[in-house]
Amino acid sequence: MENYFELKLxxxxxxxxFARNTVAGFLVPLDPTLSEIDDIKTAVSEAVTNCIVHGxxxxxxxxxxxxxxxxxxxxxxxxxxxxxxIKDIEKALVPFYTTKPDSDRSxxxxxxxxxxxxxxxxxxxxxxxxxxxxxxxxxxxGVHD
Amino acid sequence: xxxxTAKVGxxxxxxxxxxxxxSVADFTRKNIDKFIxxxxxxxxxxxxxxxxxxxxxxxxxLLGRYKLIKKLGGVAxxxxxxxxxxxxxxxxxxxxxxxxxx
Numbered sequence: 001m002e003n004y005f006e007l008k009l010x011x012x013x014x015x016x017x018f019a020r021n022t023v024a025g026f027l028v029p030l031d032p033t034l035s036e037i038d039d040i041k042t043a044v045s046e047a048v049t050n051c052i053v054h055g056x057x058x059x060x061x062x063x064x065x066x067x068x069x070x071x072x073x074x075x076x077x078x079x080x081x082x083x084x085x086i087k088d089i090e091k092a093l094v095p096f097y098t099t100k101p102d103s104d105r106s107x108x109x110x111x112x113x114x115x116x117x118x119x120x121x122x123x124x125x126x127x128x129x130x131x132x133x134x135x136x137x138x139x140x141x142g143v144h145d
Numbered sequence: 146x147x148x149x150t151a152k153v154g155x156x157x158x159x160x161x162x163x164x165x166x167x168s169v170a171d172f173t174r175k176n177i178d179k180f181i182x183x184x185x186x187x188x189x190x191x192x193x194x195x196x197x198x199x200x201x202x203x204x205x206x207l208l209g210r211y212k213l214i215k216k217l218g219g220v221a222x223x224x225x226x227x228x229x230x231x232x233x234x235x236x237x238x239x240x241x242x243x244x245x246x247x
Contacts, residue, residue, distance in 0.1 A: 013166065016168055017168065035229075038228065038232070041229075042233060103205075104174065104205040104208060105202075106205040109201045
């Protein structure tokens with residue numbers, strides 16, 4: 001099956017639940033396991049949180065674009081913001097690294113996205129924004145059931 | 146997010162109900178701290194049975210509470226996480242500082 005959708009959201013944390021549930025709901029026709037649904041919801045939640053907490057921290061009326069493409073068993077999720085961008089991507093990917101150690105942030109967002117998805121890429125440019133592309137092969141786990 | 150608490154002897158049980166993400170993080174932090182600071186507790190147990198989803202924002206919330214509880218001389222523990230939450234907690238290494246109890 002081939003399919004896609006695109007969604008533009010106001011950058012507020014109240015939209016996180018809608019974002020992760022919408023992406024997960026769109027992928028239901030691929031017959032994902034509960035654990036695959038959980039992985040996708042967690043990864044989407046992490047990426048959208050990053051847009052809100054980091055990308056658009058000091059920006060009002062920021063917009064987050066979420067694109068989901070289905071190609072056979074491959075689900076590709078792209079999450080885009082036009083926020084401040086990431087200064088040092090290598091550092092940002094290190095587990096527990098956070099630019100906000102004083103505000104109870106875990107520094108685990110990217111680590112969870114990488115662990116829960118099959119492929120993960122981050123593109124970022126300072127003052128232009130950040131794009132996350134993540135892929136999950138649905139049904140990977142079923143092979144071992 | 147709905148937070149319920151129960152005092153059992155010198156222990157405090159904090160039950161979290163709903164989904165823990167950025168949208169409720171501040172509310173959750175403030176309310177939990179109010180209970181933690183209300184008395185001296187020996188153990189503070191976070192009961193996650195009613196929590197259906199948590200992302201890394203939740204790890205941050207728990208780590209912050211852990212530091213506060215420790216500072217006050219108490220011990221923080223976690224019980225009853227579903228599979229999704231358990232994976233997030235395991236990956237974050239939080240069980241090395243907050244014991245997982247059943």
